[in-house]
Every structure is written in structure tokens, then in C-alpha cells.
Amino acid sequence: MRAFTLGLSLLLIVGAGRAPAADAQHGETLAKRWCTSCHVVSDQQSKGSDMAPSFAAIASHPNFNEERLAFFLLEPHPKMANMALSRSDTKELAAYIAQQKHR
Template sequence: MSAARSIAWSALLLAATASTAVSQDLGDPDSGERLAALNCAQCHGAVDAPGGAPAFATIASMPSTTADALNVFLQTPHATMPNLVLSPSDRSDLIAYILSLRP
């Protein structure tokens, strides 16, 4: 991941944690893993793609990654990501899965 992309990602997550996003109960990590395998694995695979998307394990290990930050990020359109519209339940499951990957 490029330094600029890493800084941008970190800045977004830090801004999101400072927001007043409503905390949510974490969903089911197993369901989130299945959702990620179907919709996200082609870009967020097991390892970081050179010049591409970070692996979910990399995202999970960032100190700024929180449930609230991920919730905001997953509801915000991004030019480099497909416009995946997730239900609140699916979003909660995906967040639970990503956070389950923390070292």
C-alpha cells in the first residue's frame, strides 16, 4: 500500500472515530467472513495487493480501526471501491469479521 493511501486511510478512520457515529452491537463474524468471501476477497485478499486494496487483516491491525470507524467507512462511497450497499445487519457482520482478525 502506498504511503499516501495509507495516510489517507488512517486519516479517514481517525476522522470517523471522532464523529458522533452511533455505536452498534457487533454482528456475527462467521457471517461477515462469508460476506467478505463473496463480495470483498477479490480486492481484500489474504495479503495486501501491491498498489491495491489492503487485506482485511492489515485494516484490522491499524490502531485507528474501530467498529465506529468501519461503520462510517462502509457507508461512504469511495472511488476505488465498488458501491456495495450493505444492510445494517450485513455491515455489522462484516465489521465483526474484520475486527476478529486483530492480532
């Protein structure tokens, strides 16, 4: 019984360190809801604002980092809509943006 309890404890500890993968598909939904007025968010969109980079350009930037982008999206910015996204939402939006790199 001790071996079982120890094994289960180790499994829980190891598993607790892994965050679930961000849902890029939900990130796409968020992007289409909040971002299309300024950014080109996908290949299907033909025009955004001349002042905002496309998601493909953001993802292709040499210093692009999904985690930093998710953190950046948590704070309101003067030029961006006040989206009031949750941490999960920002991770999912960042995951979707990261997918745009090769498009």
C-alpha cells in the same frame, strides 16, 4: 402487580439499550462475496490487489475502530465496489475484519 409491571418496565428499558452482537460469521460470507478481488480477507486467501490492504492489516491499524469502519462501509467509494450493504451487514463485516487482527 405494580412491582411486577415496574420490574418488567425496567428490564425492557435496560435491555433496549443493548444492541445484539454482530454476526462475524455472516461478515465472513460477505467478505468472501464482495472483498476478495481486492483484499486478502483470510489466511486461506493467498493474493489480493497490491492497492488494497489485507483485513489483518486494517484490523491491526492502531486507530482501528469497528463502529467507524461499519459507518465507512455504508457509503460507496470510488475504489470499492458498490455493495449496497445494510447497516447490519456493515456491522457484521466490520466484526469479521476485527477478528482478523490476531491472524
